[in-house]
Every structure is written in structure tokens, then in C-alpha cells.
Amino acid sequence: MRVGILGGGQLGWMTILEGRRLGLEFAVLDKDPGAPASRVADLWFPPERVRDFIRWCDLITYEFEHIHEELLEELYDLTTPSLSILEVKRSRIEEKEFYRRKGLPIPEFTVADYSGLSPTVKDFGFPCILKAERLGYDGRGQYRIDSLEDLHQVFKNHKEGEKFVVERLVDFSFEFSVIGVRDKKGNTKLYPLTINRHDKGILLYNFTRGFSIDEANQIVLYLMEELSIVGLLAVEFFYTWDGKVLINEMAPRPHNTGHYSLDGSYTSQFENLLRAVCGLPLGSTKLKSPSGMVNILGLSLEELDLQALLSVEGAKLYWYGKDKKPRRKVGHVNVVASTEQEVEEKIERLLEVIYHHELS
Ligand code: AMP
Numbered sequence: 001m002r003v004g005i006l007g008g009g010q011l012g013w014m015t016i017l018e019g020r021r022l023g024l025e026f027a028v029l030d031k032d033p034g035a036p037a038s039r040v041a042d043l044w045f046p047p048e049r050v051r052d053f054i055r056w057c058d059l060i061t062y063e064f065e066h067i068h069e070e071l072l073e074e075l076y077d078l079t080t081p082s083l084s085i086l087e088v089k090r091s092r093i094e095e096k097e098f099y100r101r102k103g104l105p106i107p108e109f110t111v112a113d114y115s116g117l118s119p120t121v122k123d124f125g126f127p128c129i130l131k132a133e134r135l136g137y138d139g140r141g142q143y144r145i146d147s148l149e150d151l152h153q154v155f156k157n158h159k160e161g162e163k164f165v166v167e168r169l170v171d172f173s174f175e176f177s178v179i180g181v182r183d184k185k186g187n188t189k190l191y192p193l194t195i196n197r198h199d200k201g202i203l204l205y206n207f208t209r210g211f212s213i214d215e216a217n218q219i220v221l222y223l224m225e226e227l228s229i230v231g232l233l234a235v236e237f238f239y240t241w242d243g244k245v246l247i248n249e250m251a252p253r254p255h256n257t258g259h260y261s262l263d264g265s266y267t268s269q270f271e272n273l274l275r276a277v278c279g280l281p282l283g284s285t286k287l288k289s290p291s292g293m294v295n296i297l298g299l300s301l302e303e304l305d306l307q308a309l310l311s312v313e314g315a316k317l318y319w320y321g322k323d324k325k326p327r328r329k330v331g332h333v334n335v336v337a338s339t340e341q342e343v344e345e346k347i348e349r350l351l352e353v354i355y356h357h358e359l360s
Contacts, residue, residue: 003060014318059078132158175195182276192287232273265286289338292343298327333350
């Protein structure tokens with residue numbers, strides 16, 4: 001079967017590497033022939049050749065949410081999961097309003113436009129988090145606001161006409177995510193939750209835990225059904241000190257917090273995405289052993305102490321082959337161990353080896 005992937009990033013790269021074992025062939029649509037997935041695909045197409053891409057593919061999926069409007073039209077009826085989900089996802093405001101309409105638990109928020117930011121934020125109260133409506137991911141377009149002075153940076157980086165979500169700063173005990181997979185017949189499976197630790201809005205590391213939070217599982221199952229997902233849905237949550245579960249955001253594609261599944265699970269999230277979209281039976285999402293992952297941000301391969309890194313027992317490096325840019329995700333390390341405590345110790349060690357205590 002010939003699978004087309006919209007987007008050439010590392011999520012596509014891992015999907016292709018996993019899919020080769022299943023005998024699948026791949027084409028990638030991306031403007032950059034040097035992008036990680038473009039380099040390992042059987043065929044690469046630039047966006048101008050979208051028609052040729054469509055002709056070649058038996059089915060199309062995506063690893064990237066910010067698909068250009070013009071391409072969306074061409075691809076609308078051909079892609080799984082359905083691109084209609086991206087209409088919710090392309091605006092942070094629409095996404096939050098969608099949860100609110102469905103009665104799902106989210107942090108309190110309001111909406112402001114650029115010119116009305118100061119009065120709206122003053123009215124809403126401090127501290128709050130401001131999130132630009134569009135193209136925000138990995139902490140981009142996101143600001144913590146403790147006083148009106150903090151808005152200077154927002155006024156500098158944005159312009160008239162832009163809109164923002166103004167959100168209550170959640171005092172959470174921990175952040176976690178649950179990834180679900182759903183096939184064409186509506187069968188579903190959930191991966192175990194992972195606890196996720198961020199550094200300035202970007203995932204730094206995460207690890208699996210042997211317990212589940214039923215309310216979160218029910219939300220993921222509900223959303224997959226409601227959005228008629230065929231493929232993956234990752235939902236990120238806050239767990240507050242008083243035991244509330246709040247949705248932060250969702251992603252209808254492979255998720256950074258599921259990378260551990262390449263080594264820790266019976267079936268990785270990437271393989272299960274492919275099984276779902278190709279009409280194959282879903283694979284077990286059970287853990288083989290406690291697992292974790294550390295992201296490598298903003299480094300070149302030369303800057304990594306590979307000797308030390310690969311000496312950590314159970315550590316496996318995934319290097320995406322991207323150019324280094326500040327805080328860019330350039331690779332990750334998966335780690336497995338026989339106990340959760342051992343996984344955490346190994347993550348500590350990896351953080352030292354990779355960052356030498358330079359991160360907060
Ligand atoms: P996002 O880009 O919305 O996924 O946010 C990235 C990270 O910023 C989250 O994983 C949290 O660590 C932090 N964050 C986002 N929104 C809030 C909030 N309302 N309260 C506290 N932390 C937040």
C-alpha cells in the first residue's frame with residue numbers, strides 16, 4: 001500500500017521507519033527535500049506537485065497541523081484522520097470554544113484582540129497566560145502575564161488584527177497526556193498515561209506511570225468518537241492540586257509524549273497510526289516495561305557526548321538530522337528500565353549528559 005504523509009518532520013520520519021516493516025511505501029509532501037521524512041520516503045513531492053502526490057497515494061495522512069489553505073482544499077476528502085479536525089485545531093480560540101461547547105473541563109479563559117488586550121487582561125486578572133490564536137506550538141506565541149507591563153513583549157511580537165486566548169494560569173500538580181488510537185470500525189485502544197515535564201513551554205522529558213486517570217481516559221475516548229478520528233488523538237491535561245483534570249490541548253497525529261512507545265510498547269504510536277489508516281487490526285498499546293523519553297533541544301550531533309549518552313543502559317538515540325536552531329527539537333532519547341524509579345534515575349542522568357545542568 002502507498003501511504004502519503006503531509007509534512008516532512010520527525011513525526012513523519014518515525015512513521016515511515018515503522019511502516020517499512022509493514023511493507024508500506026511512502027511519499028512525503030513538504031517544501032523541503034532535506035526534511036527528516038522527505039529524506040527517508042520513497043518519493044518526495046513539493047506542494048506545487050500536490051496533484052501528482054495524490055495520484056501516487058492509496059491513502060493520505062498527516063504529521064503536521066498547519067496545512068496551507070490551498071492544499072487543504074485539494075486534500076480535504078482524501079485524508080485520514082479527517083482534515084475537518086484541523087479546522088478546530090487551526091485556531092486556539094476555536095479549540096477552546098469547542099471544548100466549552102462540549103462541556104469538557106478546561107482552564108477558565110476569555111478572548112481578546114490586539115487593540116483590546118490591556119483592558120481585557122486587566123479585567124480577567126493576573127497571573128494569566130496569553131496564547132496567540134494562530135501557529136502556536138512548543139510554547140510559541142505564548143506569554144505569562146503577571147502585570148500590564150508584561151504586555152509590552154506581546155505588542156512588540158504581534159500586530160493589529162491578531163487575536164488571543166487569555167487563560168487562567170493553572171497551578172497544577174503535574175501535566176500528563178493520554179494517546180488514543182481508533183480504527184475505521186470504531187475500535188479504540190488507549191496508551192498508558194505519561195507524566196510530562198516542560199521547559200519554557202516545550203516538552204523536555206516524560207515517563208510512563210502504572211496508574212490511569214479514568215476521567216482523562218473517558219475524555220480521550222469521547223473526543224475520538226466525537227471527531228470520528230481514524231488514527232491517533234493525543235490529549236494533554238493538567239492535574240490540579242485539588243484533583244481536577246483540565247484539558248490543555250489535543251493533537252490528531254503522533255505526539256511527542258508518545259515517542260517512548262517505539263521502545264516501551266508492544267506497538268508504537270506510529271505503527272498504530274498506520275494500522276488504523278490502512279484498515280489493519282490495532283496493535284496492543286500495553287507497556288513492555290516502564291519507559292521514558294528525553295528531548296534533545298537546540299544542539300548539534302557534535303555537541304552531544306555520545307559515549308556517555310549511549311552508556312546509559314536502555315537508552316536509545318533518535319537523531320532527526322535537522323539543522324540546529326535555538327530550542328529546536330533535533331532528536332530524542334528513549335529509555336526503558338525494569339522499574340519506574342530506575343527510568344527516572346536514567347532520565348536524570350540523560351539530562352545531565354545532554355544539558356550539563358544548563359536548563360532550568
Ligand atoms: P501549549 O503550547 O498550550 O501546549 O502550552 C505549553 C506548556 O505551557 C504547557 O504544557 C504548560 O506547561 C504551559 N501552560 C500552558 N497553558 C498553561 C496554563 N493555563 N497554566 C499553566 N501552564 C500552562
